[in-house]
Amino acid sequence: MQRIAQLPGRFDRARFLRLIELVGPEVSPTLLAQLVADLDRCDRHLTEASRARDWVRLRETSHDLVALGGSCGALALHDLAQELNSAAHDQDQAALAGLTAGIAAELTALRDLVRATPATGAVPW
Numbered sequence: 001m002q003r004i005a006q007l008p009g010r011f012d013r014a015r016f017l018r019l020i021e022l023v024g025p026e027v028s029p030t031l032l033a034q035l036v037a038d039l040d041r042c043d044r045h046l047t048e049a050s051r052a053r054d055w056v057r058l059r060e061t062s063h064d065l066v067a068l069g070g071s072c073g074a075l076a077l078h079d080l081a082q083e084l085n086s087a088a089h090d091q092d093q094a095a096l097a098g099l100t101a102g103i104a105a106e107l108t109a110l111r112d113l114v115r116a117t118p119a120t121g122a123v124p125w
Contacts, residue, residue, distance in 0.1 A: 009076025058088035077106035
């Protein structure tokens with residue numbers, strides 16, 4: 001069983017487990033793989049768009065992160081993504097600079113948790 005270094009901030013375990021339960025054991029491997037792919041994509045887009053100050057792409061990425069964080073119970077990621085959305089709308093470079101490291105850390109924690117989640121059986125966290 002894989003261990004994770006850290007849970008996402010303000011993690012709602014029940015919400016995450018309910019998501020897995022809703023799709024059932026036949027679909028949960030696909031869901032978990034898609035979550036990892038979506039988190040990887042958001043991480044790439046956040047990095048690229050932050051460097052380029054691509055405010056449109058940052059807004060798009062913030063919407064994806066709000067949805068992913070909320071549905072997975074990663075409440076700190078959800079809130080940071082909402083702040084990212086505001087910063088992108090305002091084109092606030094200082095706010096963006098203050099958010100990217102925290103969002104990246106939350107993405108890593110959530111991605112590690114999803115990778116450590118078995119399709120069935122007890123979770124290691």
